[in-house]
Amino acid sequence: MQAGELAARSRGRTAPTDISNPSYFHKVVDCQWACPTHTPVPEYIRLIAQGRYAAAYMLNWESNVFPGILGRVCDRPCEPACRRGRVEEKPVAICRLKRVAADYKGEIDAFMPDIPSAKNGKRIALVGAGPASLTVARDLMPLGYSCVLFEKDAKGGGLMRTNIPSFRLPATVLDEEIDRILAFGVEPRFGHEIKSLEALLQEGFDAVFIGTGAPKGKDLNVPGRTQARANVHIGIDWLTSVAFEHVHTIGRRVVIIGGGNTAMDCCRTALRLGGMDVRVTVRSPRRVMKASPWEIEDAEHEGIPIFDNHSPKEFLLDKGRLAGVRFQKMREVGVDRSGRPKLEPTGEEVVFECDDVLMAIGQENSFPWIERNIGIEFDEWHMPKVDNTTMMSTRAGVFFGGDAAWGPENIIWAVAHGHQAALSIDLMCHGKDLANERPKSSSSRFSQKMGIHEWSYKNDYAPLNRVAMPHADKAQSLRNLKVEVELGYDDKLAFKEAERCLNCDVQTVFSAPLCIECDACMDICPVDCINFIDNEDEPALREHLRVPAHNKTQDLYVSTPLKTGRIMAKDEDVCLHCGLCAERCPTGAWDMQKFMYVEAQAAQACLTHHNAYLR
Amino acid sequence: MSYIAKPSAHHPALPKNALGLTHRDYEGTMSTLCAGCGHDSITAALIEACFEMDLPAHRIAKVSGIGCSSKAPTYFLSRSHGFNSVHGRMPSITTGANLANRDLVYIGVSGDGDTASIGLGQFCHAIRRRVNMTYIVMNNGCYGLTKGQFSATNDKTSPSKKGDANPFEAIDLCQMAIQLGAGFVARSFSGDKAQLIPLLKAAISYWGFAFLDVVSPCVTFNNHPTSTKSYDYVRAHNMAVDQLDFIEEKEEITAHYAEGTSVSVTMHDGSRLVLHKLDQQHDPRDADAAIMAIRSNAAKGRVATGLLYVNETQQDMHDILATDARALNSVPMAELCPGVKALEAINARLR
Incomplete structure (x- = not known):
C-alpha cells in the first residue's frame, strides 16, 4: 500500500445519513424543529396561499391549540430559525401568517x-x-x-x-x-x-x-422603595389590575424599569392610560435587552424612548410622595464567560422625575x-x-x-x-409506563413530482421583501386601550408573504444507486450546496465542500458510496428547496418529497388534519 | 431542460476572485439541453476556469457553429462577446475575429458533427494557420439535435441505442490535430472536472492553437450500455496519461513529485504547467509519442485522456504574418483607412 493511500484511509469517513430517522428531515424544516409543539409551518403556509384558511387554522390548532392568540403574541422561535433569514435578511413572517388563518377561518365547529x-x-x-x-x-x-x-x-x-x-x-x-x-x-x-x-x-x-x-414579579430593594410604595408598582400585578379594570389611570410621567417584554407591555399600556412622558430604562446595553425586537420596535414607534445602561439607585421622594428615580449610568467592560456584557458604573448619575414607576425586572x-x-x-x-x-x-x-x-x-x-x-x-x-411505553412521533414522505417539470408545490424562488404589518392609526390607538394596534394581513398581503416560504418540508431525497455522476445537480444548484467528493471525516468534509459548511447547526446529507467511490455530500444550510437538482437529474436520483412530521399526542381525535397527511 | 430559471440567490459565503466576482457572475442563461447532458458539465467547468483565472468577461469572445454543443455558449459568460455562426464555420469566424482583434481570448465551441463532418476542412485550416484560440469539441458521438444518428467520431464498435451497428471507423480528432500542428492537444471527459478544469485553464492561457476534445455523453441517445461514449464506459476505460497542475504566474508551486515523474512547461504568459506523468513512457512534448499513446490505448479499447501533446514554442498566426500588434479598433481611422490618394498610390505601384 502506498503512503498516500494509507493517509487517505486514516482520514476517516463520514457515515451515510440515515434518512429513515425522522429527526433528520425534521431538522431541515428549521421552523418546525424550532417550534416547541412542532407545528408544520410550511404546510399551513401553503394552505394560506391557497386560501384554505380553515384547514390552515386546524393544522395549527392541532399542534399549538391557540392559533389566534399565538398568531399575535407568540415568542416566535420559528422566525429566527427560518431558512429565508439565512438566504436573505428577513425570515418569513410566520406568526403573522398564523393570525391570517385565525382571522379568516370562518366556521370550524364541525372539525372539533x-x-x-x-x-x-x-x-x-x-x-x-x-x-x-x-x-x-x-x-x-x-x-x-x-x-x-x-x-x-x-x-x-x-x-x-x-x-x-x-x-x-x-x-x-x-x-x-x-x-x-x-x-x-x-x-x-x-x-x-x-x-x-x-x-x-x-x-x-x-x-x-x-x-x-x-x-410573582420581582421587586427592587433600593433606598426609598418602602416610602414610595404607593406609586411604585410591580409590572405584572399592575397589568393584571388593568386587565380586570381595577386600574384606569396612571400619572403623567412614568418610568419603567426593565427591558423585557413585560416592560414593553407596561410602557405601552401606561401611554394609553394617560402617561404623557413614558420612559423605559434598562440596566444593560440595548443589544442584550430581553424583549423581542418587534416589541421594542412597536414601543419606539409609539414614541417611547429607551434609556439603556441606566441602573436604578434610589427612589426620590418629595413630601412623602414619589418624585423621581436616580440612576447610575453604566458602561460595558468586556463580556463574561457566558457572553453577557460586564458592566461597571461610570460615576455619572441622572435623575428622571416621575409620578409612577413600573417595575418589570423578571418573574419568579x-x-x-x-x-x-x-x-x-x-x-x-x-x-x-x-x-x-x-x-x-x-x-x-x-x-x-x-x-x-x-x-x-x-x-x-x-x-x-x-x-x-x-x-x-x-x-x-391506563397503567402504562410513562417513559418506555410513550407513543412515538410519526412521519411520512411523499414524492411531489406530478410530471416532467411539474411539482405539486411552487418551487420558483424569488427574492421578496417581508411584507410590513399594517397598523391602526396611532392617534386613535394610543387613546384607547382596546384598539388592536396590528391590523393583520388581508388576503392579498397574506398571499404575498406566504410566497416567501421556501417549502423546506419538501425535501431533496437522494438515491445513490440511481446516480450516474453527471454533475448536473451540482452545476445547477443556485446555492452550491451539492458536492461529489471523496469521503473524509466530517470536519474535513465540511471544509472541502465547494462552499465550506461552516454553519455546524445544519447537517450534511451524505450518501452511500457512488460508482466512482466518491460520495454525494449536501450542505442543508441554505438549500432553497427549488428542486432544480431533481429537475436536472436525468435518472431520478433526486426526488422532491414532502416530509410530514407529527408529534405524538394523547388524543388522536385532535390530530385529524395531521393524520390526513400520513395516510 | 427546466422551466424555472436558476434563481439569482446565491450562497452568502461564495468565494470571490481578484475581480471581486463570484463564479455565478460567469454564468449564462438557463440551459435548454437535456437534463444530465455532458455539455452542461463542460459549461460549468468553463465557468469555473474563467472564474479562477480572474478573466474579465468582456475580454472573451465565444464562437460556435450549429448543434447541441454550439448552443452551449449561451449558457456561460453572458457578459462576453459571442457569435453563433453557420454550421461548421466557427473556425473561419474565429480566424477573422482574431485577425481583427488579437487581444481577446477566443473560445471556440463545436461538436463532433460541426467539426468532424461539415466543418472538417475549416477545422484543419484553423489549426494550419495557428489561430490563437481554445477549440473545444463537445464530443458525444452522435447527432443529438436530430435524434441521435451516428457522427463521424462514434467508434465502430459502438452501436446505436436501438442496436444498429455503426459501419464506419471513427475519426480521432486529437490525432488529426497533432498531425496538423496544433500546439496544445488534450482530451478529457465531461464527468471529470478535476481533470477538465486545469486543462481548460492551460488551454486558455496557451499561445497558439489549443485543442480540447471532451467526451461528453449524450444522455438521451448515446448513454446506453453498449455505447463507448457513455458515462459508465468512459469511467471504466479512462486512461489518463498525466495529471496536470496549472499554475498561474502569481502562484507558487506547491505539489512536489519524485524526480523523473513530472514535466514542467512554461507558457507564453509566464504561467506553468506541471505534468505528473501517470504513464512513464509518455512525454507530452513528443508529437509522435503522443499519437502512439492515443493509438495504443485505443487498440486496447481505452480512452487516453489528459494533456496529450504540447509544443512549448508555437508561433501564432499573427507572429507568422507579422501583423500590426494593435487590434484594428485601436488603430486610428486615418491609418486604418488612409483615403483615395493612398489607394491610388497602391494601385499605381501595381500597374
Whole structure:
C-alpha cells in the first residue's frame, strides 16, 4: 500500500445519513424543529396561499391549540430559525401568517373532536387556567376524561389574559379559543384559589396538573422603595389590575424599569392610560435587552424612548410622595464567560422625575400552597423537581407544566408541556409506563413530482421583501386601550408573504444507486450546496465542500458510496428547496418529497388534519 | 431542460476572485439541453476556469457553429462577446475575429458533427494557420439535435441505442490535430472536472492553437450500455496519461513529485504547467509519442485522456504574418483607412 493511500484511509469517513430517522428531515424544516409543539409551518403556509384558511387554522390548532392568540403574541422561535433569514435578511413572517388563518377561518365547529358523553371515570384536576392546563384539558376531554379547572381569577387564560394588554391581544380572540376548550365539558371553578395541594389531593383526583405559572414579579430593594410604595408598582400585578379594570389611570410621567417584554407591555399600556412622558430604562446595553425586537420596535414607534445602561439607585421622594428615580449610568467592560456584557458604573448619575414607576425586572415561581411534606421534592432554588419527558413530579400523579415547571418561558412552551403532561396522564391512567411505553412521533414522505417539470408545490424562488404589518392609526390607538394596534394581513398581503416560504418540508431525497455522476445537480444548484467528493471525516468534509459548511447547526446529507467511490455530500444550510437538482437529474436520483412530521399526542381525535397527511 | 430559471440567490459565503466576482457572475442563461447532458458539465467547468483565472468577461469572445454543443455558449459568460455562426464555420469566424482583434481570448465551441463532418476542412485550416484560440469539441458521438444518428467520431464498435451497428471507423480528432500542428492537444471527459478544469485553464492561457476534445455523453441517445461514449464506459476505460497542475504566474508551486515523474512547461504568459506523468513512457512534448499513446490505448479499447501533446514554442498566426500588434479598433481611422490618394498610390505601384 502506498503512503498516500494509507493517509487517505486514516482520514476517516463520514457515515451515510440515515434518512429513515425522522429527526433528520425534521431538522431541515428549521421552523418546525424550532417550534416547541412542532407545528408544520410550511404546510399551513401553503394552505394560506391557497386560501384554505380553515384547514390552515386546524393544522395549527392541532399542534399549538391557540392559533389566534399565538398568531399575535407568540415568542416566535420559528422566525429566527427560518431558512429565508439565512438566504436573505428577513425570515418569513410566520406568526403573522398564523393570525391570517385565525382571522379568516370562518366556521370550524364541525372539525372539533367528538367528546364522549360516557366518561371513562377518570377525574383530573387542573390548577391554574393558563395555556398549559387548557392544553391538558383539550387533549384529555376527547378521550372521556373529566377535567376540573381551578383558577383564582374570574376568567380563564392565565397570563395571556392578565399580562398581555388587549391592544396586542383582544379579549374576543382570547375568549373564543378558551371557550372552545371549555365547551368540551371542562368543569371550571373560576375565582377558586387552591390554598393547599394536600387538601386538593384528598379529593381523590386520578391526576393533578399544576400550571400556575410564575406569578410573582420581582421587586427592587433600593433606598426609598418602602416610602414610595404607593406609586411604585410591580409590572405584572399592575397589568393584571388593568386587565380586570381595577386600574384606569396612571400619572403623567412614568418610568419603567426593565427591558423585557413585560416592560414593553407596561410602557405601552401606561401611554394609553394617560402617561404623557413614558420612559423605559434598562440596566444593560440595548443589544442584550430581553424583549423581542418587534416589541421594542412597536414601543419606539409609539414614541417611547429607551434609556439603556441606566441602573436604578434610589427612589426620590418629595413630601412623602414619589418624585423621581436616580440612576447610575453604566458602561460595558468586556463580556463574561457566558457572553453577557460586564458592566461597571461610570460615576455619572441622572435623575428622571416621575409620578409612577413600573417595575418589570423578571418573574419568579412561588408555591406557598404546596406542602413540603407530601412527596413533592423541591430543588435548591425552590423549584419542583420535574421529569422533562413525562412532566411528572417526584410524587406519582402530580404533574407540572408551563412556567410552573421550570420558570418563565412562554405560551408555546406551556402548550408543549401540556401535550406531554396529557400523554403522561393518559398512560398513567391506563397503567402504562410513562417513559418506555410513550407513543412515538410519526412521519411520512411523499414524492411531489406530478410530471416532467411539474411539482405539486411552487418551487420558483424569488427574492421578496417581508411584507410590513399594517397598523391602526396611532392617534386613535394610543387613546384607547382596546384598539388592536396590528391590523393583520388581508388576503392579498397574506398571499404575498406566504410566497416567501421556501417549502423546506419538501425535501431533496437522494438515491445513490440511481446516480450516474453527471454533475448536473451540482452545476445547477443556485446555492452550491451539492458536492461529489471523496469521503473524509466530517470536519474535513465540511471544509472541502465547494462552499465550506461552516454553519455546524445544519447537517450534511451524505450518501452511500457512488460508482466512482466518491460520495454525494449536501450542505442543508441554505438549500432553497427549488428542486432544480431533481429537475436536472436525468435518472431520478433526486426526488422532491414532502416530509410530514407529527408529534405524538394523547388524543388522536385532535390530530385529524395531521393524520390526513400520513395516510 | 427546466422551466424555472436558476434563481439569482446565491450562497452568502461564495468565494470571490481578484475581480471581486463570484463564479455565478460567469454564468449564462438557463440551459435548454437535456437534463444530465455532458455539455452542461463542460459549461460549468468553463465557468469555473474563467472564474479562477480572474478573466474579465468582456475580454472573451465565444464562437460556435450549429448543434447541441454550439448552443452551449449561451449558457456561460453572458457578459462576453459571442457569435453563433453557420454550421461548421466557427473556425473561419474565429480566424477573422482574431485577425481583427488579437487581444481577446477566443473560445471556440463545436461538436463532433460541426467539426468532424461539415466543418472538417475549416477545422484543419484553423489549426494550419495557428489561430490563437481554445477549440473545444463537445464530443458525444452522435447527432443529438436530430435524434441521435451516428457522427463521424462514434467508434465502430459502438452501436446505436436501438442496436444498429455503426459501419464506419471513427475519426480521432486529437490525432488529426497533432498531425496538423496544433500546439496544445488534450482530451478529457465531461464527468471529470478535476481533470477538465486545469486543462481548460492551460488551454486558455496557451499561445497558439489549443485543442480540447471532451467526451461528453449524450444522455438521451448515446448513454446506453453498449455505447463507448457513455458515462459508465468512459469511467471504466479512462486512461489518463498525466495529471496536470496549472499554475498561474502569481502562484507558487506547491505539489512536489519524485524526480523523473513530472514535466514542467512554461507558457507564453509566464504561467506553468506541471505534468505528473501517470504513464512513464509518455512525454507530452513528443508529437509522435503522443499519437502512439492515443493509438495504443485505443487498440486496447481505452480512452487516453489528459494533456496529450504540447509544443512549448508555437508561433501564432499573427507572429507568422507579422501583423500590426494593435487590434484594428485601436488603430486610428486615418491609418486604418488612409483615403483615395493612398489607394491610388497602391494601385499605381501595381500597374
